[in-house]
Amino acid sequence: MASIYRTCPRSGLQFESNAEKLMIANAVAAVVFLLIGGILAIGVVLTRWPAVHWLEADTFYKVLTAHGIDMLIFWIIFFEIAVLYFCSSTLLRCRLATPKIAWLAFALMVIGAVVNNIAVYQGGSSVMMTSYVPMMAAPSFYLGLILFAVGALIGCFVFFGTLVVAKRDKTYQGSVPLVTFGAITACIIAVFTIVSGAIILIPTFLKSVGVIEHVDALVYRTIWWAFGHSSQQINVAAHISIWYAVAAIAFGAKPMSERVSRGAFLLYILFLQLASAHHLLADPGMSTEWKVVNTSYFMYFAVLASMIHGLTIPGAMEVAQRQKGYDKGLFEWLRRAPWGNPVFAGVFISLIGFGFLGGISGVMMGTEQLNMIIHNTIYVPGHFHATVVVGTTLSFMALTFYLIPVLFRREMINPKLAQWQPWLFGLSMYFFCLVMMGAGTLGVSRRHWDMAFAGNALAYEWPGAAYLMMGLVGIAGLGAIIGGAIYIWITVGSLLWGKRLDAGRESREPTPIPPTAPTLAVQSYGSLGFAAPGTFVLAIIFLVSFVLYYFINWKYLSTLWGLS
Amino acid sequence: MSAILPPAERLWWKHPLDRVEGTWIAIAFVWCMVMFFMMVYWHVYGRQNLSTETYKTTPEQFSAKAQAMVDAYTVRTETSMQTPVVAPPAGSDIYMIARLWNFWPILELEKDQTYRLHLTSMDYNHGFSLQPANINIQVVPGYEHVVTVTPNQSGTYSVVCNEFCGIGHHMMVGRIYVK
Incomplete structure (x- = not known):
């Protein structure tokens, strides 16, 4: 597989032929699973909307299981593998290590995903994404997941190998770019995640075929969450890397300080996985100390890292905009941002929603005592x-719009519609999440087919507000599904019918990244000015919302039954 | 020094920090510490802390204890299933079995009295979701979780299962009365 390098005339990025094909294959597979997951979402949303209550119970649980796995695992990890290859081979301008093995990884992932999906649709494997033992699925359910995970793990090592290739071929000088550093973070977390998954899914598979008699329910939950939650941390590291990348692409923004941003990624590597413990806060067995230490000392370092990224990314955009002359007042830089560009708009909507909705609620949930008032509710x-849809999925969508002309070499069909897509999808999801959390605050259960408990003598009557919220979940969900459909229409349509674009100059040898001239800033520790006051004000608004919401929940908790 | 290019300065870690960043990191760190101390503070001064008292158990052992309580303190039965309503004395050990797909038995407690509530599952994972108070506890098979509860309001409470447990999950609901 000889490498040919082409330099994209629209972006200046250099793509190696093998890496390019693999990125396209993985991204296309991702979009296919997003499409399947999106169709399943219609069933979920229209069933949980109490006035519609569409699907039968067994179909609903089947559809919900498949929706969770297709979206949270297959769509996201296929796309992440494409991102990893992009952040290594493309950003470092080198060939991809072992392309044949990368194709093997892709094949395993496709086979695994298909096998798992078939197992779910056959029925008998409606165990939800968490598949808690002793509730058992068909052996092929676990086998599919294991094959997929092995494929993804191989993909991670292809990424690491590519870093080595770039270093050896000296295609860049000094340190790797910040975005690549973020991708390395994601990949390290991915290895930890996949190994945890293997540790628990392999014995569960063996139990499903009758080789092992017993897998302990609590041990399963503990190890499964080291996989289940950490997989979401891969997403966080990946989509934050994309935010930095888009800030650089849309504004030419430089990181405010490499030290701070890289330090924050380092905190993710060290502490994020331990945050998995917050899934077990309402469980028996673990000691209070274990719960408090894992979800506070450790998780809060990861929270700190996210709060840092949440400042430095818009901060970098602000600095870049101010340098372009949008310098009036606190917010001219933001008013004059390219809101009509779906790449930027998607990322900014993602960033704000991830912080305000996903971040604040996540920390509240991860507090040992407060967890009791939301555990397993629809909150x-x-x-x-x-976090995963507004944060990760919306960022991936925004990046796709950038990649259509650059990687896929097609003119985007319907660019006007693409401008609206992040707004429709993002704002519908904002509202969807808010009303869902509202319903959860009233106690409505997740993964529940019939909140009316029809025909049950002991039926519990939820307050009217809970029904209202669940109706709004239905409406907002449909809005988001339409937004998702527009994304798929534009992506698939552009790939099939978009005007072909010029591939750019090709060569047999990679062109190394030319060293950039150092900036004038003094090379010393210390402080510069106060470069991003607008962002700082936004950050303070965020903090005030955070503090208020956090203490409101403590106030509510204090009114409940005494528990000790 | 764009984020998609290698840092221009080889010694990027010596690049000075902007004061916006430094100030925010300090504020965020302090806030994280406040949140940490809240959890510990609540363990000392708060009244809602989830117990971690746990024993290994089996369905047979646990059923026997629950049955003994039911035999001793049943005051009436309810529903066509003849579910016993049990009014154990204040301060005693009380048992609630979670199984496919009900909670058994119905408990009748007194307001402002304290009980040691034992929870386990006979089969799959279940969720103990006390409504409308909205207190949620995971119920894991093989583990007997002892939670000390003090109801602070009288009324009829429902226990909704909020961990997916199969096709009858949405029919699994139990009850606790507080007098």
């Missing part, structure tokens, strides 16, 4: 749709 999916 939980409300929270993780704000």
Whole structure:
């Protein structure tokens, strides 16, 4: 597989032929699973909307299981593999290590995803994404997940190998770019995640085929969450890298300080996985000390890292805009931002939603005592749709719009519609998450087919507000589904019918990244000016919302039954 | 020094910090510490802390204890299932079985009295979701979780299962009365 390098005339990025094909394959597979997951979302949303209550119970649980796995695992990880290859081979301008093995990884992932999906649709594997033992699915359910995970793990090592290739071929000088550093963070977390998954899913698979008799329910939950939660941390590291990349692409923004941003990624590597413990706060067995230490000391360092990224990314945009002359007042830089560009708009809507909706709710949930008032309510999916859909999925969508002309070499069909897509999808998801968390605050359960408990003598009557909220979840969900459909229409349509664009200059040898001239800033520790006051004001607004919401929940908790 | 290019300065870690960043990191760090101390503070001064008292158990052992309580303190039965309503004395050990797909038995407690509530599951994971108070506890098979509860309001409470447990999950609901 000889490498040919082309330099994209629209972006200046250099793509190596093998890496390019693999990125396209992985991204296309991702979009296919997003499409499947999106179709399933219609079933979920229209069933949980009490006035519609569309699907039968067994179909609903089947559809919900498949929706969770297709979205949270297959769509996101296929796309992440494409991002990893982009951040290594493309950004470092080198060939991809072992392309044949990368194709093997891709094949395993496709086979695994298909096998798992078939197992779910056959029925008998409606165990939800968490598949807690002793509730068992068909062996092929676990086998599919294991094959997929092995494929993804191989993909991670192809990424690491590519870093080595770039270093050896001296295609860049000094340190790797910040975005690549973020991708390395994601990949390290991915290795930890996949290994945890293997540790628990392999024995569960063996139990499903009758080799092992017993897998302990609590041990399963503990190790499964080291996989289940950490996989979401891969997303965080990946989409934050994309935010930095888009800030650089849309504004030419430089990181305010490499030291701070890289330090924050380092905190993710060290502490994010331990945050998995917050899934077990309402469980028996673990000691209070274990819960408090893992979800406070450790998780809060990761929270700190996210709060840092949340400042430095818009801060870098602000600095870049001010240098272009948008310098009036606190917010001219933001008013004059390219809101009509879906790449920027998607990322900014993602960033704000991830922080305000996903971040604040996530920290509240991860507090040992406060967890009791939301555990397993629909507040939980409300929270993780704000992190995974508003945060990760919307960022991936924004990046796709950038990649259509650059990587896929097609003119985007319907660019006007693309301008609206992040707004429709993002704002519908904002509202979706808010009303879902509202319903969860009233106690409505997640993963529940019939909140009316029809025909049950002991039925519990939820307050009218809970029904109202769940109706609004339905409406907002449909808005988001339409937004998602527009994304798929534009992406697939552009790939099939978009005007072909010029590939750019090709060569047999990579062109190394030319060293950039150092800036004038003094090379010493110390402080510069106060470069991003607008961002700082936004950050303070964020903090005030955070503090208020946090203490409101403590206030509510204090009114409950005494528990000790 | 764009984020998608290698840093221009080889010694990027010596690049000075902007004061916006430094100030924010300090504020965020302090806030994280406040949140940490809140959890510990609540363990000392708060009244809602989830117990971690846990024992290994089996369905047989746990059923036997629950049955003994039911035999001793049943005051009436309710619903066509003849579910016993049990009024154990204040301060005693009380048992609630979670199983496919009900909670058994119905408990009748007194306001402002304290009980040691034992929870376990006979089969899959279940969720103990006390409504409308909205207190949620995971119920894991094989583990007996002892939670000390002090109801502070009288009324009829429902226990909704909020951990997916199969096709009858949405029918699984129990009850606790507080007098």
